Amino acid sequence: MMVLKIISGDDLFSSSDLATGMFIFEKNLLGSMERFVTVSRKRLDAFTNVDVSVIDGGGVDVGVISSEVDVGVIGRGVDFGVIGGDDGVVIRVLMITPTSTKPQLITIKFSTDFDTIWQQSWNTSKGREQIDENEFHGKDKSQWGQLQLISQWDPFKDVLGDMWPQWATYIPDKETMIGVHSTLLRLxxxxxxxxxxxxxxxxxxxxxxIRPLTAEDFRNLVITAISEGKFNLASELTKTVVDLDNDPSLLREMMRLRSLIAYGRRQVDDDDDDDDDSDDENGDASTDEDDLMFDTAMNDMRLKISWNHDNENENLKWVQVFETYDPEEGFSIPEEEKELGINIYHQLCRGKAKKSVQNLFCEVHYGTVPYYFWxxxxxxHLEPRITMIYNIVSDAESERIKAAAKSELKRAAVISPTTGEYIITKNRLGRHMWLDNWQTDSxxxxxxxxxxxxxxxxxxQGAEDLQVAVxxxxxxxxxxxxxSRDKFKHGETRGRKMGDRLATLMIYLSDVQAGGATVFPLLSVAASPVKNAALFWYNLKADGRGLVESLHGGCPVLLGHKWGKLITVTYE
Ligand SMILES: O=C(O)CCC(=O)C(=O)O
Ligand SMILES: [Fe+2]
Known part of the structure; x- marks a missing residue:
């Protein structure tokens, strides 16, 4: 007898066509649990020997199929639900469609080794059929990536009991699942x-x-967009929902969401007005009644809106970056650049770089060592210098560095400009590790x-430990x-006495299929990663003070993986 346990909750996940035998799905936030269960049961009718039970887990919705002899899901079709994760790790949810009665292992992988399969599915028009099932089975689970947070995610633990250790591998954590939507919105x-x-x-x-996003996927994105205060995007997304599906209940839901969006926009406008000291004279301001309606609606969706979310205030944030820089220096950024703020970064990411110089030439180096290398x-960019050095690393070196780093990658943090502490933030999504003592490493x-x-x-000797990032x-x-900005631990990096970071070399250990450029917003320069090339730039001026124009960032990866190795040369 197979048992399908559905753990019901109030969080979301972006897969819509919930073939039952499948396990992680998204509950209709505005709808009811029954609707899902009905669907599930209906689908389950295709199978014999399946017992369905629903448990209130208070977390995400997860259905688990188990049997005494085997643990698995039903079917063999493969689908993907998601294209990104909170920490930038690709998450693939392989949905199993009920086309076969043979139980299969649930496959949700977080590892990079899934890349091959992912590639195959992109590359073949009928990727779904052509993926070899064997790819999914019999692999060492330790290769499937880390899901450390899961062990803290109690609802599942309780419900799954003894089965927990076995299932822990398959269930993504809550942050990750919500992050998936955020990531997709950002892209x-x-x-x-x-x-x-x-x-x-x-x-x-x-x-x-492999499959397009469905109306329901978009509906879920609308909800996440609202909760993140991205009202313009939410509004666009509602149109797509309606274009894709004219199911009356979905339409009603979109109507309702649109009024929330309108309300949200008014709130944001009100805030802007406050800044201007112009009171609510436009008559658009929200009333207490509106507020109540909004709060109730949000409550129904069990959502909390974050008015201060990155996106709508991203411009502002970026300006703060400028302003926190060495106030004594009193440098000033032109007003218009401040206003463009994060938009310049996004434009450069989209490939709108205007290169001021393009001097491609070969250099032959006769160094101090007895070999020739070119x-x-x-x-x-010339002043200050930003240089791409091609083929400075060999394929073999790249692969060895990646292999050495792979098992130790951890979510990367940043130093808070206000407290100097390391913090995890959505402004740096990626994993990294330090290769200690690399100078002595062969x-x-x-x-x-x-x-x-x-x-x-x-x-x-002049360089920091090597950082590998993915x-x-x-x-x-x-x-x-x-x-570093002077007030924080200047001169000390990872326990070693060092100077400030004079220059950075970003060595690209992989090509990136789309996105992922390294950009310099104040110089309008964008460099697309090229495997085995290194991008070199200065962070300090000749006198050792910070070079304002060195402001730089890594654009979101749209397709593929971006591997980089950073070497920062220090200044005494
Ligand atoms: O990923 C990039 O392109 C830039 C990385 C970077 O700036 C850093 O890690 O400090
Ligand atoms: Fe950097």
């Missing part, structure tokens, strides 16, 4: 992804996903020498400075 926003295409053909750039150098001896030759800076789909690092 839509930054890259202006065509919503209709995503819905009709599942097309992103020149590639097609590489192509492209100066993307991996690095040749490389360090080559880099020293190429940059003219001491990349051995960004999955949606991974990014918003514009920031690599040098």
């Amino acid at each position: 839509i926003d930054v890259y202006r992804l065509d919503l209709n295409k995503l819905g009709e053909t599942g097309q992103i750039e020149t590639r097609s996903a 590489w192509n150098v492209e100066h993307l 991996l690095a001896t040749g490389l360090g020498t080559r880099l020293t030759e190429a940059t003219g800076l001491d990349c051995h 960004y999955g789909i949606g991974g990014l690092y918003v514009p920031h400075y690599d040098y």
Whole structure:
């Protein structure tokens, strides 16, 4: 006898066509649990020996199928629900369609080794059929990536009891699941992804996903967008929902959401008005009644809106980055640039870079070491210098560095500009690790020498420990400075006495299919990752003070993975 336990909750997840035998799905937030259960049961009718029970888990909705002899889901069709994760790790939910009665292992993987399968599915028009089932089975689970948070996620633990250890591997944590929606929203926003295409053909750039996003997927994105205060985007998304499906209950729901969006927009406008000291004379201001209606509606959806969410205030945030920089110096950023704020970053990410110089030439280096080595150098900017050095790393070195780093990657943090503490933020989505003592590592001896030759800076003793970073789909690092702002632990990096970061070398260990450029908003420069090339820039001026124009960031990865290795050369 198989048992399908549905753990009901109030959070969301973006897969819509919930083939039953499937386990992680999204509850209709505005609808009822019964609706899902009905669907589930109906689908389950296709199978014998399945017992359905519903448990209030207070978390995400998860259905679990188990049996005494095996644990699995039913069917063999493969689908993907999601394209990004909160930490930039690609999450693939393989939905199993009930076309076969043979139980299969549930497959939700978080690992990069799934890339091959992912690629195959992009590359074949009928990826779903052509994926070899064997790809999913019999693999060492330890390769499937980390889901550390899961063990703290009690509802599942309680319900699953003894089965917990077995299932823990398959269940994504709550933050990740919500992050998936956020990530997708950010990608839509930054890259202006065509919503209709995503819905009709599942097309992103020149590639097609295995399946398009459904009306229900978009509905879920609307809800996340509202809760993040992204009202303009939410409004666009409601149109897509309606274009894709004219189901009356969905239409009603969209009507309702649109009034929430309208309310939200008024709130934001009111805030702006407050800044201007112009009171509510336009008559648009919200009344207490509106507030109550809004709160109730949000409550019904069990959502809390965050008015201070990054996006609508992103411009502001970026301006703060400028303003927190060394106030004594009193440098000033032109007003118009402040206003453009984060938009410049996004424009550059979309490929709107205007390169001021393009001097591609070859250099032959006769270094201090007894060998000849040459590489192509492209100066993307001259004053200050930003240079792409091609083929500075070999394929073998790249692969060895990635392999050495893989098992130790952790979610990357940033230093808070206000407190100096390390914090996890959505402004840096990616994983990284430090390769300790790389100078003495056999991996690095040749490389360090080559880099020293190429940059003219001491990349051995003068450099920090090596940092290896990986960004999955949606991974990014918003514009920031690599040098420290004086008040924080200047001169000390990871326990070692060091100077400030004079220059950075970002070595790209992979190509990125789309997105993921390194951009310099104040210089209008964008560099697309090229495997084995290194991007070199200065962070400090000759006198050791911060170089304002070195403000830079990594754009969200749209397709593929971006691997990088950072070397920062220090200044005494
Ligand atoms: O990912 C990038 O392109 C830039 C990374 C970066 O700026 C950093 O890690 O400090
Ligand atoms: Fe940086």
